[in-house]
Amino acid sequence: MxxxxxxxxxxxxxxxxxxxxxxxxxxxxxxxxxxxxxxxxxxxxxxxxxxxxxxxxxxxxxxxxxAGGIEVQGVAPGTEVVLRSADGSTQTYKVVAIPEEVLAGEEDITVTSESPLGLALVHSQQGETVRYPTPDGQAEVEVLSIRRPS
The missing domain is CATH 1.10.287 (Helix Hairpins)
Known part of the structure; x- marks a missing residue:
């Protein structure tokens, strides 16, 4: 990291x-x-x-x-989470604090901590279903695993 x-x-x-x-x-x-x-x-x-x-x-x-003045409201940066979407597909995501930390080519597998999904994952646990707003309406994913930074 x-x-x-x-x-x-x-x-x-x-x-x-x-x-x-x-x-x-x-x-x-x-x-x-x-x-x-x-x-x-x-x-x-x-x-x-x-x-x-x-x-x-x-x-x-x-x-x-x-200067380190990042105040995070959502899930902690460095968290890795595996999610299952409604269509049954699974995806592993990395959480970053700010959009500038998203690496080129990893836009589809990176979530910012304060995005709607990042905020929805804050207190989530393995096996839980979380809902979050998207431009197309509410989305729902199942948390298959969540590994927070140590």
């Missing part, structure tokens, strides 16, 4: 670097466009300002994650 954590931290750090570069370009563009102009220019400045605020918010969120 340490290797996956390292890769996640690197991806988060790279996203922060990219966002900072984008923010700097936006600020430079706004500074260059400042001055006399028409009302179209001021609407562009407002839009640019809104984008800078959104970038700042995302940077703060990522820095908080890197």
């Amino acid at each position: 340490a290797g996956a954590e390292s890769t996640t931290r690197e991806r988060l750090a790279e996203e922060i670097r990219s966002l900072r570069e984008r923010r700097k370009r936006l600020v430079d563009e706004l500074v260059q466009s400042a001055g006399p102009g028409d009302s179209g220019d001021s609407s562009q400045e407002l839009q640019g300002g809104d984008e800078i605020v959104a970038i700042d918010d995302r940077i703060a969120e990522l820095e908080n994650l890197l």
Whole structure:
């Protein structure tokens, strides 16, 4: 798990670097466009300002994650769970704290702890059926096994 954590931290750090570069370009563009102009220019400045605020918010969120500020409400990250769906198929899922921890190619076998399924699994036990909301309505799965991190 340490290797996956390292890769996640690197991806988060790279996203922060990219966002900072984008923010700097936006600020430079706004500074260059400042001055006399028409009302179209001021609407562009407002839009640019809104984008800078959104970038700042995302940077703060990522820095908080890197600092260990992840507050988990659902099932603990690192949990592995085997579920049987209504059609009888079984699938093993890994639980992660944040979407950025989902590895490429593992999107279908990863659940975030605060997703509807992650929240439904919080107090579940082997043999129990849990229900959770999906865009298509309520879904139901049977917990075949659940291995929480030690």
